[in-house]
Amino acid sequence: MARHGRSEFRSRDRQHVKRIETDWIYGLNPVSEALRSGRKIEKVVYSSRNDAVSKLLKEAAELGITLEQAGKQFFDEKFQKGHQGIAAKAAPISTISIEDLLEIPGSRHESPFFMVLDCIEDPRNFGAVLRTADSAGAHGVVFQSHRSAGLSPLVAKASAGAIEHVALCETVNIKHAILAMKQQDILILGAEAGSENTIWDIDLTGPVAIVVGSEGKGLRRTVRDLCDEIVSLPMLGSVNSLNVSVASGIMAYEVVRRRYRKSL
Numbered sequence: 378m379a380r381h382g383r384s385e386f387r388s389r390d391r392q393h394v395k396r397i398e399t400d401w402i403y404g405l406n407p408v409s410e411a412l413r414s415g416r417k418i419e420k421v422v423y424s425s426r427n428d429a430v431s432k433l434l435k436e437a438a439e440l441g442i443t444l445e446q447a448g449k450q451f452f453d454e455k456f457q458k459g460h461q462g463i464a465a466k467a468a469p470i471s472t473i474s475i476e477d478l479l480e481i482p483g484s485r486h487e488s489p490f491f492m493v494l495d496c497i498e499d500p501r502n503f504g505a506v507l508r509t510a511d512s513a514g515a516h517g518v519v520f521q522s523h524r525s526a527g528l529s530p531l532v533a534k535a536s537a538g539a540i541e542h543v544a545l546c547e548t549v550n551i552k553h554a555i556l557a558m559k560q561q562d563i564l565i566l567g568a569e570a571g572s573e574n575t576i577w578d579i580d581l582t583g584p585v586a587i588v589v590g591s592e593g594k595g596l597r598r599t600v601r602d603l604c605d606e607i608v609s610l611p612m613l614g615s616v617n618s619l620n621v622s623v624a625s626g627i628m629a630y631e632v633v634r635r636r637y638r639k640s641l
Contacts, residue, residue: 401530402530403459405430405461407536407541408421408463410537410540411541412465419467419468420443420444421443421465422446422464423446424448424462430463437465473546475557478516478544481517488583489563489584489585490513490515492517492625493554493587494551496597497520502526502620504536504537506625508539510543511536511539511543513632513633515629517543518546520551524591558586559603562584563585564583566588566606566608567601567608568588568609568628569608570610571609572607574608576608576631580635581631582636589621589628592621
């Protein structure tokens with residue numbers, strides 16, 4: 378399954394594109410992926426040089442990006458743990474409309490595969506799901522503009538740079554996006570612990586969107602009611618649920634596995 382960035386959609390239909398202010402990104406992977414993606418970067422700030430930082434600084438300098446050294450205190454005060462002494466001030470990330478998002482699979486001659494995030498407010502989980510979506514070749518991720526972690530620097534860090542490559546659709550109400558998907562005969566698959574059906578029971582080789590809910594409450598009832606199927610993962614131990622990012626990863630790669638087997 379090919380990887381699907383949003384670069385080919387960045388210049389299209391600008392009235393539907395929302396700009397998200399992230400300003401700073403930090404950590405080796407996020408800064409490196411921002412450079413690789415072609416995102417406009419104002420400057421790269423570093424505290425000290427090691428081999429990895431030096432390599433990144435060389436890449437930034439070759440792109441004509443300003444380099445600036447700062448003390449460890451700057452990083453410790455401005456960023457959370459894991460900054461690795463490297464950060465960049467970058468242009469905001471672009472999101473695309475649901476209409477543009479739904480065009481991506483056809484442009485690749487592939488069966489649609491999307492992930493929909495229903496009020497995931499933990500930035501680490503949000504970022505981890507973006508990382509999974511990129512790794513599993515999902516065509517894009519849909520999320521709400523409120524009651525959501527959004528596209529913050531911490532989300533960018535948790536995504537390990539995947540935020541630069543996944544097509545992102547921010548919407549006021551994900552129910553509208555789900556309805557648009559249903560109009561294109563995309564199977565809406567809701568993930569919820571305790572469901573009698575498991576993901577193994579569903580045909581995942583056709584158009585599909587996996588919908589995952591918040592860490593504490595799961596899917597909202599109105600979102601659940603829009604799903605064509607509600608599925609769970611078998612729980613064989615003492616706990617009755619998985620972290621949302623872990624569950625998302627398992628389900629996404631089940632889609633990959635099924636489609637890979639079908640292609641053989």
